[in-house]
Amino acid sequence: MLDWKGIVGIAYTPDEFDSYAHALTWTAWRPSFIVLHNTASPTLAQRPNGFTKQHILNLESFFRDKQKWKAGPHLFIDDKQIWAFTPMTMSGVHSPSWNKVSLGFEMLGDYDKDEFDSGRGLRVQKNAVAAVATMSAVLGLNPDSMKLHKEDHLTTHACPGKKVVKSKFIDKVKELLAERHGGEHLDPVSS
Numbered sequence: 674m675l676d677w678k679g680i681v682g683i684a685y686t687p688d689e690f691d692s693y694a695h696a697l698t699w700t701a702w703r704p705s706f707i708v709l710h711n712t713a714s715p716t717l718a719q720r721p722n723g724f725t726k727q728h729i730l731n732l733e734s735f736f737r738d739k740q741k742w743k744a745g746p747h748l749f750i751d752d753k754q755i756w757a758f759t760p761m762t763m764s765g766v767h768s769p770s771w772n773k774v775s776l777g778f779e780m781l782g783d784y785d786k787d788e789f790d791s792g793r794g795l796r797v798q799k800n801a802v803a804a805v806a807t808m809s810a811v812l813g814l815n816p817d818s819m820k821l822h823k824e825d826h827l828t829t830h831a832c833p834g835k836k837v838v839k840s841k842f843i844d845k846v847k848e849l850l851a852e853r854h855g856g857e858h859l860d861p862v863s864s
């Protein structure tokens with residue numbers, strides 16, 4: 674489709690992603706916050722080895738040819754890697770109220786059912802925390818500005834599942850940012 678924005682289609686480790694993201698230049702568009710999603714379908718069990726390149730190409734075909742959207746979410750994050758999908762320097766399609774102002778990150782799993790604090794779910798969580806920390810640093814975003822898809826009043830999706838607790842996730846992002854910046858506290862610890 675002519676209007677499709679294309680995909681990056683490259684998998685990064687969290688460290689590689691950090692380097693990749695710091696090298697991006699923001700000319701046309703600059704997102705103001707991050708929206709966190711989970712795929713729900715597929716579940717973790719349906720992707721025993723995470724996403725393959727073919728899965729990512731299938732997702733591209735789904736959004737472009739079936740949904741007939743101009744773009745999709747910006748990242749697909751699994752327990753092994755961070756897949757760059759719609760370029761983060763362009764607006765994506767993932768959350769009706771917030772497409773023009775936010776980045777959309779999809780985590781592999783259905784966290785109504787899949788465990789988020791152990792096993793593969795925890796590894797997905799760690800990669801997602803790393804991606805949010807990186808983009809918060811790159812864009813100068815306060816981690817508290819992050820949103821869950823289900824906070825968008827225009828969506829009917831209970832996304833991500835209830836095992837993803839926003840405050841706990843944001844705390845982990847802040848911890849990682851503090852670690853990466855030599856233990857310097859970016860935000861005072863509130864009582």
Ligand SMILES: [Zn+2]
Pocket residue numbers: 709710711767822823830832833
């Ligand atoms: Zn969602």
